[in-house]
Amino acid sequence: MKREDLFELAGRNLREAALRNSLTTLGIGVGVASLVALLSLGAGLQDLVGQRFNRSGLFNTLGVFSPRDMRSSETRSRDESANPAVLRPLDDSVRRDIAALPHVIEVYPEIRMQTDIGFAGHTLFSSVSALPPSARQSDAFENMHGKFFSGDQAPEVVVQTDFARELLEAQEIPAAEDTGSPARPSAPPAATPAASPSFPGKAPGAGATIARTGPLTAPEAAQLLGKEILLRYAERQQPAAAIAPGITPGITPDIASHAAPPTASARAGAPAKRPRPGDGVSLEAPGFSVVRRELPLRIVGIIETAPYAGLTGSSNSRVFIPVALAEKLRPVLPSSLRDLMQGTQPSETTYQALVVRLSTPTYVPATQEAIRKIGFRTFSLLDATRQLRRVFAVLDIFLAIFGSVALIVASLGIVNTLVMSVLERRREIGILKALGASDGDVKRLFFAEAGAMGIAGGLLGVALGWLIGRGINFATGIYLARQDLPRESILLLPWWLGAGAIVFSIVVSLLSGLYPAARAAKLDPVQALRYE
Amino acid sequence: MQSRTSENGLAIRAENLRRHYKMGETLISAVDGVSLEVRAGEFIALLGSSGSGKSTLLNLIAGLDRPTSGNIFVNGRDLGAMTSEELARHRRETVGMVFQAFNLMPRMTLEENVELPLRLAEVSRTERAARVLEALERVGLTPRRRHRPSELSGGEQQRSALARALVNRPQILLADEPTGNLDSRNGNEIMRRISELNSHLGMTVVLVTHERALAERFAQRTVFLADGKILGADANLLAAGEDAEPASRVP
Numbered sequence: 001m002k003r004e005d006l007f008e009l010a011g012r013n014l015r016e017a018a019l020r021n022s023l024t025t026l027g028i029g030v031g032v033a034s035l036v037a038l039l040s041l042g043a044g045l046q047d048l049v050g051q052r053f054n055r056s057g058l059f060n061t062l063g064v065f066s067p068r069d070m071r072s073s074e075t076r077s078r079d080e081s082a083n084p085a086v087l088r089p090l091d092d093s094v095r096r097d098i099a100a101l102p103h104v105i106e107v108y109p110e111i112r113m114q115t116d117i118g119f120a121g122h123t124l125f126s127s128v129s130a131l132p133p134s135a136r137q138s139d140a141f142e143n144m145h146g147k148f149f150s151g152d153q154a155p156e157v158v159v160q161t162d163f164a165r166e167l168l169e170a171q172e173i174p175a176a177e178d179t180g181s182p183a184r185p186s187a188p189p190a191a192t193p194a195a196s197p198s199f200p201g202k203a204p205g206a207g208a209t210i211a212r213t214g215p216l217t218a219p220e221a222a223q224l225l226g227k228e229i230l231l232r233y234a235e236r237q238q239p240a241a242a243i244a245p246g247i248t249p250g251i252t253p254d255i256a257s258h259a260a261p262p263t264a265s266a267r268a269g270a271p272a273k274r275p276r277p278g279d280g281v282s283l284e285a286p287g288f289s290v291v292r293r294e295l296p297l298r299i300v301g302i303i304e305t306a307p308y309a310g311l312t313g314s315s316n317s318r319v320f321i322p323v324a325l326a327e328k329l330r331p332v333l334p335s336s337l338r339d340l341m342q343g344t345q346p347s348e349t350t351y352q353a354l355v356v357r358l359s360t361p362t363y364v365p366a367t368q369e370a371i372r373k374i375g376f377r378t379f380s381l382l383d384a385t386r387q388l389r390r391v392f393a394v395l396d397i398f399l400a401i402f403g404s405v406a407l408i409v410a411s412l413g414i415v416n417t418l419v420m421s422v423l424e425r426r427r428e429i430g431i432l433k434a435l436g437a438s439d440g441d442v443k444r445l446f447f448a449e450a451g452a453m454g455i456a457g458g459l460l461g462v463a464l465g466w467l468i469g470r471g472i473n474f475a476t477g478i479y480l481a482r483q484d485l486p487r488e489s490i491l492l493l494p495w496w497l498g499a500g501a502i503v504f505s506i507v508v509s510l511l512s513g514l515y516p517a518a519r520a521a522k523l524d525p526v527q528a529l530r531y532e
Numbered sequence: 533m534q535s536r537t538s539e540n541g542l543a544i545r546a547e548n549l550r551r552h553y554k555m556g557e558t559l560i561s562a563v564d565g566v567s568l569e570v571r572a573g574e575f576i577a578l579l580g581s582s583g584s585g586k587s588t589l590l591n592l593i594a595g596l597d598r599p600t601s602g603n604i605f606v607n608g609r610d611l612g613a614m615t616s617e618e619l620a621r622h623r624r625e626t627v628g629m630v631f632q633a634f635n636l637m638p639r640m641t642l643e644e645n646v647e648l649p650l651r652l653a654e655v656s657r658t659e660r661a662a663r664v665l666e667a668l669e670r671v672g673l674t675p676r677r678r679h680r681p682s683e684l685s686g687g688e689q690q691r692s693a694l695a696r697a698l699v700n701r702p703q704i705l706l707a708d709e710p711t712g713n714l715d716s717r718n719g720n721e722i723m724r725r726i727s728e729l730n731s732h733l734g735m736t737v738v739l740v741t742h743e744r745a746l747a748e749r750f751a752q753r754t755v756f757l758a759d760g761k762i763l764g765a766d767a768n769l770l771a772a773g774e775d776a777e778p779a780s781r782v783p
Contacts, residue, residue, distance in 0.1 A: 005651040016639055431635045434596060435649045435696070436624025438617050525596045526588075529635060 001441045010448035017421065024410075024417040025457045031410035032461020032505045035403030036497065037468040042396040044469075044492035049388065059361040063110070063379040064098060064354040064371055066090040088375050089350045098356055101370050103363040108132045110353040111326040112317060113333065118230030118294070122170040126163055128231065129317035130326035131307065134357055138307035142486070145221035146301035152324035157229060158301035161216055163318035164224055167299075171223070221302050231295045231321070234332040236288045290332050297321065407505070410457070411512040414450055418516030422446070422523070429520055430528025439521040446517035447510060454509025458502035465501070466493050542608070543704055543736040544570035544593055549602035551588050551760075562588040564760035565602070572703070575730045575737040577751035579744060585760035586740045587708055593738060594627050594706050595619040607703065624653045627704045628697030630726075632712035634689045636681040636696075642668065643677040646696045653700055667695040671725060687718030694725060704736045705729060711746060723750050 001009075014021045066089060088094060099107045111130035116123050135141070136148045149156045159167065306317055333352055358367055368378045422429070429442055469491035477487045551563040563585045570576050578586040591597040592604050595611050598619075604611045606626060614622065623629075628649075636645045646667050650660045668674045671691040681689050690710060697705060707726060711719030727750050729735045741747055747754045756763040 001652055002654050005654075009651075012639075427635070428637060431637060432648075432652070433620070434594070434623060434629055434631075434635070436620050436652045436700070438620035440617065441620070441652065526591050529596075529631065529633075 001437070001444070006441075006444055006448050007452075010445055010452055013421070013425070013445070014449055014452060017417075017424075020417055020420070021453065024413045025453045025460065027410040027413040028407070028453060028457025028505055028509065029410075029460030029464055031403075031407035032458050032501050033464035033468060034406040035400070035504070036462055036465025036493065036501045037472075037491065038399040038403040039396065039497055039501075040465065040469045040491040040493045041472075042392065042399045043494055043497060044490050045395070046392045047492050048488055048490070049392075059381055060358045060364065061380065062356040062358070062364060062368060062371070064090065064094075064356055065352075065377045065379070066350075067375070067377055090352075090354060090376060091350045094374065094376065095351070095354055097374055098354065098371060101367055103359045103367065105357045105359055106132055106134060107354055107356050108323045109327065109351040110355050111323065111331065111333065113233060113331050116232040117319060118232060119167050119227075120171045122173070124163070124166055124170060126319045127317040128233075128319045128321060128326075129306075130323040131158070131320045132323045132355070132357070135307050140303045140305050140307035141301070143215075144301050144303045145216060145218065146225045146299070148301060149322045150300065152322055153328060154300075154322060155295065155297050155325065156300040156322070157231070157297040158303055158320045159224075159229075159299060160306055160318040160320075161302060161304050164216055164221070164302045167224055167227075167229070168220060215304050216302055224299050224302060227299050228296045229299060229319075231297050231319075233293055233295070233329060235291045235293045236330050236332045236336050237291050288336070293329070295329065407508055411508045414453060414509055414512035415515060417453075418446060418450060418513055419519065421449070422516050422520045425520075426523060426528045429523050430525040433523070433525035434529060442523070443517045443521040446520050447513050450509045450513025450517070451506055454506040455502070457509065458505030461505060462493075462498045462501050466498070469493055541572050542569055543572040543574070543606065544568065544738070545603075545605040546589075546592075547603040547605075549589070549592060549604055550600045551585075551592060551597060552600045561585075561760045563592065563599075566757075566760070566762055568755065568762065570736060570738065572736055573730070573734045575727070575739070575750065575752045577739045577741060577747035577754045578757055579741060579747045579754050580757035581742055583759075584757040586757045588760075589757070590706050590708050590738060590740045593704070594629055595622040624649060624700060626702055627706050628700065628702040630690065630693050630697050630705070630707040630710045632709035634681070634686075634693045634713070636689055636693060638681055641678050641680055642673060642684070642692045642695075645681070645692060646699050649696060649700045663699055667699040668692070670698065671695045685718070686714050687721060690714060690718070690722050691725070694722065698729070702735075704738065706738050706740075708740045709742070710739070711741070711743070719746070726750070 095107050095109075098104060108130070112127060114125070114127050117126055117128075118124075131149075133149075133152060141148055144158075146158075149158070303320075306320075356367065356371070358364060364380050368380060371378050432442060432445075472491050473489050476490045480487055546566050546568040549563055549566045549568075550561065553560045553562055566585075566589060568589075578589060580586045588597065592599055592611070593606060595606075595614070599612050602612075606622065609622075611619065611622065636642075637648065640648070643664055646664045647660055650663060655663070664677075665674065668677050671694050673688060673692055673695065676684060676688060676692075681692070684692070690713070694710075705726065710722050710726065714722065723746060726737055726739070730737045737751075739747065739751060744754075
């Protein structure tokens with residue numbers, strides 16, 4: 001029999017027992033729907049968590065450190081044999097090597113500095129972090145005021161809400177006369193919530209001087225967006241380089257007292273705490289000189305929480321600039337002082353740490369190994385994701401088992417319906433055979449009927465599962481909105497899950513059709529046609 | 533299609549054909565050593581009472597059943613050696629069957645019922661339509677082609693069954709008590725049409741009946757069966773006649 005005739009006859013037979021077959025199909029549909037709904041829950045949760053983490057960069061990011069920076073006792077014990085003097089410095093060549101590794105999306109230095117920021121005649125204090133372009137995907141920029149940096153080296157700045165409030169307050173208070181003064185004010189103006197150098201990175205006085213918390217209102221943000229702030233920093237210059245006219249480098253006699261502590265603190269694993277090399281102090285040392293610089297930056301965005309930008313944690317930074325811009329500035333960093341102490345060639349740029357971003361967390365172990373081979377320490381949070389993925393794998397299996405139970409019950413329904421149909425249609429099967437239908441024709445006819453119920457049930461089930469998902473997402477959306485949380489998709493129905501469910505439904509239906517079809521094919525036409 | 537005159541003009545040849553059934557512990561010999569030759573274009577009647585094995589013999593010729601032993605050749609081909617797929621092909625192409633119970637598909641229209649063998653034979657859609665019309669024309673049921681079997685009289689149903697048997701243009705028509713469910717007028721009409729197929733188209737006809745009068749009136753030759761065996765030639769005619777049920781059993 002031709003396929004079209006087969007399907008036509010099958011469709012005919014299905015229509016003839018419409019109620020029974022629709023109920024059977026509905027059964028499959030409900031089974032598929034439960035499977036789809038449960039698996040979309042798994043997929044949705046996994047996506048939710050995975051996406052969050054991936055976007056945060058926690059798990060597809062590696063930190064690369066020089067073994068010379070003994071960050072922990074563990075590293076030290078492992079590297080006891082390593083002689084820092086012969087080790088390769090973490091410089092541009094290493095950066096290029098790492099960037100050339102497979103699956104590496106970007107490599108950028110971790111740049112953070114504690115510095116002064118001039119605004120409306122006031123001086124504020126903050127930790128400034130450099131952000132790579134990829135940080136744009138971070139959750140932190142989801143509901144921001146304004147926008148992300150317009151370019152890699154754009155003289156732009158994104159500030160965090162707390163800092164924005166300080167700026168707003170500074171704006172309201174008449175300008176102090178310390179604008180452009182090379183010396184840091186010995187005491188900040190009483191009303192200015194400038195940070196005390198002893199608590200870098202914090203938002204001192206935030207609770208006392210800022211009444212409101214939470215996100216800025218749109219008008220408040222509008223007051224700041226587009227305004228300029230003045231970033232004051234210390235630039236590292238080669239001794240040979242001409243000192244730019246107009247900038248008078250101050251000379252400080254006590255190099256050692258400034259240079260030694262940061263090296264020590266970097267070794268102690270707390271690079272955030274370090275003296276401030278700016279403030280009109282210039283180092284004139286064998287290594288390099290330090291020149292005080294000011295850079296006007298336009299405020300383009302205000303974010304509520306700091307994004308994850310590096311490994312030592314940028315969460316206490318409140319001011320962010322593009323990483324390429326930060327590199328161009330050549331600011332004095334703790335690593336600069338370390339270079340000085342360790343006698344690195346002054347022409348080299350070395351990094352305190354490089355951050356390596358990979359396409360997916362999957363490649364983290366291989367990349368870590370490759371970087372270790374180059375001779376550097378790495379750090380990642382991969383183990384945490386591995387654990388997480390295991391949890392989701394187990395969860396998915398459980399959900400699939402529960403979902404499948406309904407489908408198995410439904411498949412028994414198919415077996416039942418088709419066996420009934422074989423019994424009922426004994427005579428018809430006999431006639432078909434007498435007219436020249438082969439065993440195969442009869443078998444295929446029943447298969448086609450089972451398959452048709454599978455397709456219909458699968459489509460119905462996916463549609464039903466999708467509706468259930470939409471319903472649950474809608475309900476959780478309302479709940480989350482009441483809790484003042486952003487709307488999330490708890491259930492996710494990716495195309496492969498929908499297609500897979502339909503295929504699975506057809507396969508299960510055909511398997512269910514095996515026995516009834518074989519039974520129909522085996523039917524003896526002489527018996528079936530015996531005149532009763 | 534094979535030539536009808538293969539094997540010296542024999543359409544059907546049975547050699548010591550046996551068909552045994554097991555019914556619980558007892559062995560039933562439905563057909564018990566039948567040897568028979570039917571020439572192409574012949575109209576033969578298998579006459580016998582119920583249980584004589586005539587229907588079983590017909591099913592063996594039709595390829596619906598397989599012999600326990602012995603051989604059955606149709607158009608020179610050994611049905612016993614055929615695969616089930618080949619037997620299905622034999623039923624589709626070589627033989628056409630008419631039953632006492634009509635055996636029409638109840639939910640299909642006449643047209644669709646007649647079309648069914650053509651679908652099984654994978655005849656193209658356009659040719660199917662033409663051949664269905666031709667077959668219905670031959671039995672005079674064209675106006676009723678969109679009706680379902682339940683809307684037709686017994687005679688009309690049997691005529692559509694006959695159209696269905698003809699539609700694949702078989703060489704052999706096997707009729708199993710075709711008049712059994714019909715009154716004498718309709719029965720005669722069906723027999724007249726079957727007879728016409730034999731005389732006009734040269735179709736070989738094997739008629740199974742228990743009505744001696746019917747056999748004698750239409751068949752060129754009558755073979756008597758009792759207990760699965762052929763009862764000699766005309767010498768046993770009388771004895772077989774006594775075995776047969778009353779000829780005028782009309783519902």
